[in-house]
Each structure stands twice: as C-alpha cells, then as structure tokens.
Amino acid sequence: MPPAITASALDLIGGTPLIALDRAHPGPGRILAKAEFMQPGGSVKDRAARAILLAARADGRLAPGAPVVEMTSGNMGAGLAVACAALGHPLVVTLSAGNSPQRARMLEALGAEVVLVPQVDGLPGQVTGADVAAAAEDAGRLARERGGFYVDQFHAPEGVGIHRDTTGPEIWAQTGGQVDAWVASVGTGATFLGVAAALRARNPHVVCAAVEPAGCRPLAGEPVAKPRHVLQGTGYGSVPPHWDAALMDLALSVSDDEAARWRRLLATREGLHVGYSAAANVCAAVALLASGRLPADAVAVTVLCDTGLKY
Ligand SMILES: Cc1ncc(COP(=O)(O)O)c(C=O)c1O
Structure with a gap:
C-alpha cells in the first residue's frame, strides 16, 4: 500500500x-x-530545490510569498517550480536558449516565468559554460530588480x-x-x-x-x-x-x-x-x-x- x-x-x-x-x-x-x-x-534536482528553499525560509532569506529567481538548464527550474507552487512563491527562471524548447514549455506549464537568454558560444542542444554564465548573470540582475531570493545553485551549500x-x-x-x-x-x-x-x-x-x-x-x-x-x-x-x-x-x-x-x-x-x-x-x-x-x-x-x- x-x-x-x-x-x-x-x-x-x-x-x-x-x-x-x-x-x-x-x-x-x-x-x-x-x-x-x-x-x-x-x-x-528536486532534492536541492526543496532543500535550498526550506533553508532560506527557515533563516529568513526568503520571506513568505517573496519571488524566487534562478538560472537553470531546466531541471533545477522544474524542482523549484514544484517547491514554489507548494510553498506559495512566484518563480522566475533564466534559461539558455540552447536548452531544448520542451524545457521552457514544461517550466511555463508549472507556473514559472521563463526568460530565454541567447547563447554565447553553444549550439541548440549543446549548452556551454559561457552560455550558463550569461544566464546566471541575467538571473542575478533579475533577482536584484525584483527584490527576489536568488537561489544560486552553484554556490548554495544545501545542494x-x-x-x-x-x-x-x-x-x-x-x-x-x-x-x-x-x-x-x-x-x-x-x-x-x-x-x-x-x-x-x-x-x-x-x-x-x-x-x-x-x-x-x-x-x-x-x-x-x-x-x-x-x-x-x-x-x-x-x-x-x-x-x-x-x-x-x-x-x-x-x-x-x-x-x-x-x-x-x-x-x-x-x-x-x-x-x-x-x-x-x-x-x-x-x-x-x-x-x-x-x-x-x-x-x-x-x-x-x-x-x-x-x-
Ligand atoms: C540532466 C542533469 N543531469 C545531471 C545534473 C547534475 O546534477 P548536480 O548539479 O547535482 O551535479 C543535472 C543538474 O542540473 C542535470 O540537469
């Protein structure tokens, strides 16, 4: 059962x-x-998404109802979208345009606002470190502009x-x-x-x-x-x-x-x-x-x- x-x-x-x-x-x-x-x-990535948000809510970095912002290749965004929906936060994600379009559609279906970031040196389906850096830069900027919590998965110890x-x-x-x-x-x-x-x-x-x-x-x-x-x-x-x-x-x-x-x-x-x-x-x-x-x-x-x- x-x-x-x-x-x-x-x-x-x-x-x-x-x-x-x-x-x-x-x-x-x-x-x-x-x-x-x-x-x-x-x-x-669901595990890290939930852990980072719960830790940020527990120590006050993420206020109830405040926006969450992150750069993602799709999976972290989906995990965050699940956790944000369950916890009551709007989610904004930046995604390199090189990731498959299905990822953007999935994130939007889960209620996220998706900001596509043009590729720097990759190709569709092949996202490079430079592409990711460009998407992360946009995420940091959006978090500042919107007064949101920047997840910053590469530096968050909870992962x-x-x-x-x-x-x-x-x-x-x-x-x-x-x-x-x-x-x-x-x-x-x-x-x-x-x-x-x-x-x-x-x-x-x-x-x-x-x-x-x-x-x-x-x-x-x-x-x-x-x-x-x-x-x-x-x-x-x-x-x-x-x-x-x-x-x-x-x-x-x-x-x-x-x-x-x-x-x-x-x-x-x-x-x-x-x-x-x-x-x-x-x-x-x-x-x-x-x-x-x-x-x-x-x-x-x-x-x-x-x-x-x-x-
Ligand atoms: C498809 C896929 N595989 C593997 C990983 C690697 O996971 P980690 O960030 O824990 O190294 C990721 C991370 O986003 C992913 O999306």
Whole structure:
C-alpha cells in the first residue's frame, strides 16, 4: 500500500527506488541506478530545490510569498517550480536558449516565468559554460530588480548537504551496504559530492568516479577541447565551486555517441526513457566494471538523473 495521504508535492521528493539494470548490463558486476526521474519535477534536482528553499525560509532569506529567481538548464527550474507552487512563491527562471524548447514549455506549464537568454558560444542542444554564465548573470540582475531570493545553485551549500543527508544514506540502506562504486556526472557537483561523502563515511573503500563529456574534462585535469556536448545539465567546462578532489578516485569520459547509444539501450532493454546524463552515467559504470579495477561481482551504483521526455 502507498502512504495514505501526502501533505503536498514536497513529500514526493526523495526516497526513490534503486533499479537493477540487469537487462542493459548482464555483467561483469551489477549496476544499480537511483530512479531520480520519478520525482515530481522529473529530476534529481528536486532534492536541492526543496532543500535550498526550506533553508532560506527557515533563516529568513526568503520571506513568505517573496519571488524566487534562478538560472537553470531546466531541471533545477522544474524542482523549484514544484517547491514554489507548494510553498506559495512566484518563480522566475533564466534559461539558455540552447536548452531544448520542451524545457521552457514544461517550466511555463508549472507556473514559472521563463526568460530565454541567447547563447554565447553553444549550439541548440549543446549548452556551454559561457552560455550558463550569461544566464546566471541575467538571473542575478533579475533577482536584484525584483527584490527576489536568488537561489544560486552553484554556490548554495544545501545542494551537497541534501545528497549527503538523503540520497547517500538511501543508497547505503537500499544496498545493505553492498556498494563498491559510485558513478555520477557533474553539474554543480551536488549529487556526486554529497553521495560520495555519505558512502565514504560508511566505507572509505567505495570507488567514486565522476563522469565528464569527452573533450570537456576539467575534473580529469585536461584542457577543455570540446565545450559543446549533449550531456545537458552537466560538463560546464570548469571545476564547480564546491568541488572536493579528495572525494574523486577517477574521472571517466563519455562521448555524445556513447550517451545516445546507451539512452536507446536503457529505453529498449529496461523501459527507462531517461536523459543523456543518465545514459552517460550508465555507460561509464559499464566501463568501470569492465576495467578490471573492481572485483568481478562488484556493485556499481549510479543515478538516472532525469526523465527523457523533455529532450
Ligand atoms: C540532466 C542533469 N543531469 C545531471 C545534473 C547534475 O546534477 P548536480 O548539479 O547535482 O551535479 C543535472 C543538474 O542540473 C542535470 O540537469
């Protein structure tokens, strides 16, 4: 039986299932994937959105009914739209015009005011760090003009904190502590860092692998040769502000073609229609399990970051 009554959509955030991807990856080892696409905003970002707004309301930075402003690639905006609707705040989001038009439509459907920001050096479907910086600048300006609370997801500490306090412990409990590796792509780094910190605190031997787009690998210490890629929401070409290199054992790279291939495989073999970063995570987990670095029966946990419906 599902819970009788949830007080609001906020209570649908977190507590996601862990899915065994045994059809897409029969071995070696096993891949378990956190189903973050099942959250009300459709992505992993719902957790950070709720955490940042609740913290800001608790310490008075966000007054009841005051506007909320943020730059988003779509997912943070959707999470914020869900939380803003439930908590009673208007939401203004700036979105690089390079993100898929479905994202703007989804955000508007959830009640957000969407401000599209022209791309600086990216292409439609391929948003670069410079594109994101331009959208963030507009968000900061709009927050000042409207007297709104600027979420500033890249600098908000609650993002890493909520994954350390919820996603990581959920994975540990769901696997009964049987987790050998953690694999995740990096936008703000909140998901990767928070879960890595939680798992390492329980078992310092968990191998933590960050996922980067091929040619755009600052975490691997490489110069950025190809800032454009399809892994929307991740791989912005610079090391995020909260980055803690001690939590990363290795950085794996995934090409656009590999991500597209795994996206198709997850849909047709598992019935899971997810986004490119989710597919890249699975692709990287397969590579890690095949690399010989882990035992043949190792369990790699990763995250299906968002639904594929808005690409
Ligand atoms: C599709 C997608 N995947 C992965 C991420 C990365 O999440 P994080 O910001 O926690 O690193 C994001 C972030 O917006 C995203 O939108």
